[in-house]
Amino acid sequence: MRQGIKAFVFDAYGTLYDIGSVEQTVEAAFPGYGSLITAVWRMKQLEYTWLTSMMGKYEDFWVLTKRALDYTLRSLHLDATAHRVECIAAAYFHLRPYDDARHCLDGLIAHKRAILSNGSPAMLAELVKFSGFDQCFDRVLSVDTKQAFKPAPDAYALVGETFGVRPNEVVFVSSNGFDICGAKSFGFTVIRVARSGDRDKAMRRRVDERALFDLLRGRAETLNYTADLTVRSLAEIPHIFESPGA
Amino acid sequence: MRQGIKAFVFDAYGTLYDIGSVEQTVEAAFPGYGSLITAVWRMKQLEYTWLTSMMGKYEDFWVLTKRALDYTLRSLHLDATAHRVECIAAAYFHLRPYDDARHCLDGLIAHKRAILSNGSPAMLAELVKFSGFDQCFDRVLSVDTKQAFKPAPDAYALVGETFGVRPNEVVFVSSNGFDICGAKSFGFTVIRVARSGDRDKAMRRRVDERALFDLLRGRAETLNYTADLTVRSLAEIPHIFESPGA
Numbered sequence: 001m002r003q004g005i006k007a008f009v010f011d012a013y014g015t016l017y018d019i020g021s022v023e024q025t026v027e028a029a030f031p032g033y034g035s036l037i038t039a040v041w042r043m044k045q046l047e048y049t050w051l052t053s054m055m056g057k058y059e060d061f062w063v064l065t066k067r068a069l070d071y072t073l074r075s076l077h078l079d080a081t082a083h084r085v086e087c088i089a090a091a092y093f094h095l096r097p098y099d100d101a102r103h104c105l106d107g108l109i110a111h112k113r114a115i116l117s118n119g120s121p122a123m124l125a126e127l128v129k130f131s132g133f134d135q136c137f138d139r140v141l142s143v144d145t146k147q148a149f150k151p152a153p154d155a156y157a158l159v160g161e162t163f164g165v166r167p168n169e170v171v172f173v174s175s176n177g178f179d180i181c182g183a184k185s186f187g188f189t190v191i192r193v194a195r196s197g198d199r200d201k202a203m204r205r206r207v208d209e210r211a212l213f214d215l216l217r218g219r220a221e222t223l224n225y226t227a228d229l230t231v232r233s234l235a236e237i238p239h240i241f242e243s244p245g246a
Numbered sequence: 247m248r249q250g251i252k253a254f255v256f257d258a259y260g261t262l263y264d265i266g267s268v269e270q271t272v273e274a275a276f277p278g279y280g281s282l283i284t285a286v287w288r289m290k291q292l293e294y295t296w297l298t299s300m301m302g303k304y305e306d307f308w309v310l311t312k313r314a315l316d317y318t319l320r321s322l323h324l325d326a327t328a329h330r331v332e333c334i335a336a337a338y339f340h341l342r343p344y345d346d347a348r349h350c351l352d353g354l355i356a357h358k359r360a361i362l363s364n365g366s367p368a369m370l371a372e373l374v375k376f377s378g379f380d381q382c383f384d385r386v387l388s389v390d391t392k393q394a395f396k397p398a399p400d401a402y403a404l405v406g407e408t409f410g411v412r413p414n415e416v417v418f419v420s421s422n423g424f425d426i427c428g429a430k431s432f433g434f435t436v437i438r439v440a441r442s443g444d445r446d447k448a449m450r451r452r453v454d455e456r457a458l459f460d461l462l463r464g465r466a467e468t469l470n471y472t473a474d475l476t477v478r479s480l481a482e483i484p485h486i487f488e489s490p491g492a
Contacts, residue, residue, distance in 0.1 A: 040461055047462075048469065050296040051424050054398045055431045057470070071468040075461050152300045178297050185301045212455050215286055215321050216293075222317040223294065224303070 005189070005241065006165045008108050009141075011150075011174035012117035013095070015193055016234075017127060021096035022088075029088050030078055037072050039213040044068035046178070046217075049118055049149040058147045062120045065089050092119075093126040097133065098195075100234040105136040107238025114139045116159055116172070118149050139163075151182020159188075173237065177221040184225035192220060192227035193234060251435070251487065252411045254354050255387075257396075257420035258363035259341070261439055262480075263373060267342035268334075275334050276324055283318050285459040290314035292424070292463075295364055295395040304393045308366045311335050338365075339372040343379065344441075346480040351382040353484025360385045362405055362418070364395050385409075397428020405434075419483065423467040430471035438466060438473035439480060 013019050019042055026041075027034025045061075045068035052059055059067075066089045073080035105113060114137055117124055121142045128140055141158050148154035159170055167187030174180050175195040184190045196218035220226055231237060259265050265288055272287075273280025291307075291314035298305055305313075312335045319326035351359060360383055363370055367388045374386055387404050394400035405416055413433030420426050421441040430436045442464035466472055477483060 040458070043462055047293075047296075047424070048467075050293075050300060051397055051427060051467075052469065054296060054299055054395070055428055055471075056399060057431060067468045071465065072461075074468065075465045149300070151297055153302060178293070181297060182301055185303060208454075209458050212286070212458055215318075216289055219317065219321045221294075221297075222313045222320065223298065225301075 004169055005111070005171050006169040007112040007114060007138075007159065007163050007171070008237075008241075009114045009116050009159050009170055009172045009188070010105075011172075011176060011179050012115050012119055012124065012127065013176075014195060015098075015173060015175045016101045016115070016133075017095040017097050017131070019092075019095060022091040025088055025091040029084070030073075033076065033078070036209050037069075037076070037078075039209040040072045040075070041069050043213065043216065044071050050178075053149050053152060058149075060120045060144050061118045061142075061149075062089075062092075062123055065092055065123075093123060094130050095127060097131045098234065102133075102136075104234035104237050105133065107235075108241070111241075112138045112163060114141055114159065114162070116141045116143070116150075116156070118143050118155075120144050150179050151185070153182075153186050156183055156186040156188065171241070173234070175218075177217060177219065180227050181221050181223045181225040184227065190227045190229075191237060191240075192230040194218075194230050194232050250415055251357070251417050252415040253358040253360060253384075253405065253409050253417070254483075254487075255360045255362050255405050255416055255418045255434070256351075257418075257422060257425050258361050258365055258370065258373065259422075260441060261344075261419060261421045262347045262361070262379075263341035263343050263377070265338075265341060268337040271334055271337040275330070276319075279322065279324070282455045283315075283322070283324075285455040286318045286321070287315050289459065289462065290317050296424075299395050299398060304395075306366045306390050307364045307395075308335075308338075308369055311338055311369075339369060340376050341373060343377045344480065348379070348382075350480035350483050351379065353481075354487070357487075358384045358409060360387055360405065360408070362387045362389070362396075362402070364389050364401075366390050396425050397431070399428075399432050402429060402432040402434065417487070419480070421464075423463060423465065426473050427467050427469045427471040430473065436473045436475075437483060437486075438476045440464075440476050440478055 010016050023034045023038040026037045045065050048064040048068050066085050069089050070080050070085050124140050124142050143155040146154045170188045172183040172188035173191045175193040180192050196214045256262050269280045269284040272283045291311050294310040294314050312331050315335050316326050316331050370386050370388050389401040392400045416434045418429040418434040419437045421439040426438050442460045
């Protein structure tokens with residue numbers, strides 16, 4: 001798998017950074033609702049990227065993140081003043097990286113490394129800085145440059161335009177089903193990180209919101225474009241590509 | 247609101263027809279899982295229309311309906327043979343109309359009436375026939391003609407191309423948030439039917455899959471395009487537009 005690979009490109013939200021880490025902020029603001037708000041908010045946030053894209057009404061990820069939280073709070077009849085929404089949504093600037101992220105990025109130091117994310121440039125700049133990953137990436141790419149969210153081909157095209165590489169020279173890493181389909185359909189070699197789903201346990205017949213989120217967004221999609229490889233931890237990735245010369 | 251209206255156009259799934267009516271079929275096939283499978287299946291079905299649209303990889307609604315069910319069953323570690331999926335998905339051909347649908351359509355008999363749906367032509371033909379609504383519509387329009395799912399503008403454009411009317415001469419009726427946004431953004435006068443959400447009850451802090459579905463898909467979206475009017479029953483609509491000459 002290692003031949004001809006010129007860049008490793010990572011999704012940010014849910015792949016390098018744990019979106020679940022906003023739950024603490026949410027729970028502090030609305031005791032008892034942390035898990036529910038976090039799940040609905042994330043689902044709506046992605047829906048809004050897809051819907052505004054289809055409608056041809058692009059708005060950046062920060063705006064849509066706030067809109068999705070606003071929706072979530074209103075649906076639950078909770079306080080959704082603009083100030084409240086702004087303060088809670090700011091948790092997206094300081095997400096916790098997954099434990100395996102640093103190890104993976106360090107292990108790939110011999111290669112070009114980048115983020116390609118739906119996040120706005122300001123969100124990504126702060127995220128990378130706050131987590132101390134400034135030195136880990138050659139480039140941090142926001143789809144905002146193209147005003148096209150993943151899984152639109154225009155979003156993935158940013159990688160080739162930035163590094164001058166062909167799709168088949170890129171390894172793209174994501175835990176998000178929609179992103180895996182989009183990247184594979186575009187022509188990247190794709191590694192899926194199974195963050196939550198695929199656990200071989202019997203599902204209960206009635207589930208809570210966290211289990212439902214996993215059910216809906218944690219599994220490999222049954223569209224035509226599937227990952228080339230699935231790993232359980234980012235830490236596995238450098239080993240796959242390591243070679244005597246690296 | 248009645249001035250200059252030349253056509254009443256209805257969404258099918260969730261607006262005229264109760265998608266929840268597949269639950270009986272699902273429950274019979276997988277006892278205990280009826281509610282969970284039905285909720286995940288519907289959410290994934292719509293996601294797949296949005297994702298394939300963004301990827302530029304259109305597949306018709308019947309194919310995506312089966313893919314979404316396949317995903318749901320696999321995620322729950324249940325039997326997902328192609329035959330099983332095909333048999334269960336066929337429930338979408340025979341959905342139960344809501345009780346208020348007939349009354350509304352009869353009340354608008356003096357006007358042009360149509361369906362504009364994501365459903366494939368075969369799905370819609372059978373749906374309308376089975377429910378005995380054959381005589382209720384001047385046209386049953388499938389977005390498959392344009393290979394563009396709602397909320398893409400191309401899908402809504404089918405109405406004007408069919409009836410020779412401008413967007414502001416159309417009243418569009420839907421219970422689906424994404425559809426309401428899309429139709430409003432396109433320029434229709436939009437009536438939202440509040441089928442499930444908006445109940446003024448305290449939400450529990452932990453919810454089951456049915457409540458979560460309502461939370462995610464039953465409320466008015468917080469995007470820029472909101473309905474002109476919200477009703478609780480389709481039966482209210484003829485009264486709104488009734489005039490001495492009608």
